[in-house]
Structure formats: C-alpha cells, structure tokens
Amino acid sequence: EPEVTQTPSHQVTQMGQEVILRCVPISNHLYFYWYRQILGQKVEFLVSFYNNEISEKSEIFDDQFSVERPDGSNFTLKIRSTKLEDSAMYFCASSGTGSGYTFGSGTRLTVV
Amino acid sequence: GESVGLHLPTLSVQEGDNSIINCAYSNSASDYFIWYKQESGKGPQFIIDIRSNMDKRQGQRVTVLLNKTVKHLSLQIAATQPGDSAVYFCAETKGPAGTYKYIFGTGTRLKVLA
Known part of the structure; x- marks a missing residue:
C-alpha cells in the first residue's frame, strides 16, 4: 500500500536554528498538507499546497514557516528560526481528488 | 465558527464489547467527515468516512x-x-475529499481491558 514517508522521525534543534522537515507524498497525489500536533493536543492544520502554490494556511503558519516542493517528489516544511513552542509532532499528508488524506508517521521536533 | 469536539476524553471497554466514540461538530457547511485512529508515535490512520448525504456507513467491524x-x-x-486501543479523532471538511483542510477534534483515548 502506498505510504507517505517523513524524515527524520525525530529532530532536536536549538532555539533560533532553522529546521527542514521532509516528506515524500504518494506519487500520484496532487494535494499536500502539513499538520502539527502538540503533545496531548489535537491535530492542527498548518498549510495546504496544490499546483505548486499554497492554497490555504492557518494563523500558525506565519513568516517563520515556508513550504516547498523542490523536485516533484519531496515536499518540505521549513521553520526559519525555531521557538520552544514549535516543539510538536509534524505530520505531512497527501491526497488525490476524491480520496481522503494519507498521513505520514510524523517528525517529532524538539526545540531546546 | 468552526469547531469539532469530543464528549469523552477516555473510554475504557472490555475486550469483546462494542465501543461507541462520539463527536460533535458545529460547521453546517461541512459535508465530509472522517474518523482516524492514532497509535502512540504514529500518524493518524484512516478508519472510515461518510458524506453528509448519508447517515450511516459500515466498514469492517466499524460503523459511522x-x-x-x-x-x-x-x-x-x-x-x-x-x-483497537488508540486515540480516535473525528475530522470534518467540505468539498471533494482531500482537497480542503481537515478540522480535527480533540481525540478520545480508547482503552481495551482484557
């Protein structure tokens, strides 16, 4: 069964550092998403991406965040200057028209 | 506004019994609803979905x-x-499946007792 792959599974970074979280969506999917989940809380929408541009973003997704699909297979989330409150699980998801999301296993980001 | 919430944060059931997990939503424009299961350290896993033009849908051992x-x-x-022990989330969205953001509920932890 096709999977969404995320790397790394766990990233520890110092406050103020840049991090890039990587995702390989399912190959024939057209819609891509990043969500995050702070420990013990619900999954929150960050951004959706379609046709090589952001289609929607939440208020969480401020100027410190960016997404990119650099090569047609990877989908990345960059946080320019991490803050302690960015510590969370970050989930990538992809979907095709008419199908629900497939989520990756997540990247646990710990900002120290 | 939009909100999805769950009535019970933790549900404990005996093995072999039936479980019922509930969810409330407030956005009348939502027309597609999904249940996800999340095991510790893993991403949400699709269980079952339902469109607003239906009131019941059955899968293997699950019914929404x-x-x-x-x-x-x-x-x-x-x-x-x-x-089946995991956290279960409901989510709502609108439009064709997969093309809009999902709004997730808080989650209910299901504990299955042997």
Missing part, C-alpha cells in the same frame, strides 16, 4: 453514524480488540 440535525458523529467498533 451521522446525525446532521444535532451535528453529531459517532464511531462504533464491534467486538473491540486489544489492537
């Missing part, structure tokens, strides 16, 4: 019920097994 009148969604798991 949708009551649009009171904006209520439930997940029924028949003959609950230890492997």
Whole structure:
C-alpha cells in the first residue's frame, strides 16, 4: 500500500536554528498538507499546497514557516528560526481528488 | 465558527464489547467527515468516512453514524480488540475529499481491558 514517508522521525534543534522537515507524498497525489500536533493536543492544520502554490494556511503558519516542493517528489516544511513552542509532532499528508488524506508517521521536533 | 469536539476524553471497554466514540461538530457547511485512529508515535490512520448525504456507513467491524440535525458523529467498533486501543479523532471538511483542510477534534483515548 502506498505510504507517505517523513524524515527524520525525530529532530532536536536549538532555539533560533532553522529546521527542514521532509516528506515524500504518494506519487500520484496532487494535494499536500502539513499538520502539527502538540503533545496531548489535537491535530492542527498548518498549510495546504496544490499546483505548486499554497492554497490555504492557518494563523500558525506565519513568516517563520515556508513550504516547498523542490523536485516533484519531496515536499518540505521549513521553520526559519525555531521557538520552544514549535516543539510538536509534524505530520505531512497527501491526497488525490476524491480520496481522503494519507498521513505520514510524523517528525517529532524538539526545540531546546 | 468552526469547531469539532469530543464528549469523552477516555473510554475504557472490555475486550469483546462494542465501543461507541462520539463527536460533535458545529460547521453546517461541512459535508465530509472522517474518523482516524492514532497509535502512540504514529500518524493518524484512516478508519472510515461518510458524506453528509448519508447517515450511516459500515466498514469492517466499524460503523459511522451521522446525525446532521444535532451535528453529531459517532464511531462504533464491534467486538473491540486489544489492537483497537488508540486515540480516535473525528475530522470534518467540505468539498471533494482531500482537497480542503481537515478540522480535527480533540481525540478520545480508547482503552481495551482484557
């Protein structure tokens, strides 16, 4: 069964550092998403991406965040200057028209 | 505004019994609803979905019920097994499946007792 792959599974970074979280969506999917989940809380929408541009973003997704699909297979989330409150699980998801999301296993980001 | 919430944060059931997990939503424009299962350290896993033009949908050991009148969604798991222990989230969205953001509920932890 096709999977969404995320790397790394766990990233520890110092406050103020840049991090890039990587995702390989399912190959024939057209819609891509990043969500995050702070420990013990619900999954929150960050951004959706379609046709090589952001289609929607939440208020969480401020100027410190960016997404990119650099090569047609990877989908990345960059946080320019991490803050302690960015510590969370970050989930990538992809979907095709008419199908629900497939989520990756997540990247646990710990900002120290 | 939009919100999806769950009535019970933790549900404990005996192995073999049926489980019912509930969810309330408030956005009348939502027309597609999904239940996800999340095991510790893993991403949400799709269980079952339902469109707003239906009130019931069955899968393997799972049934989703949708009551649009009171904006209520439930997940029924028949003959609950230890492997069903996880956190269950409902999510709502609108439009064709997969093309819009999902709004997730807080989650209910299901504990299956041997």
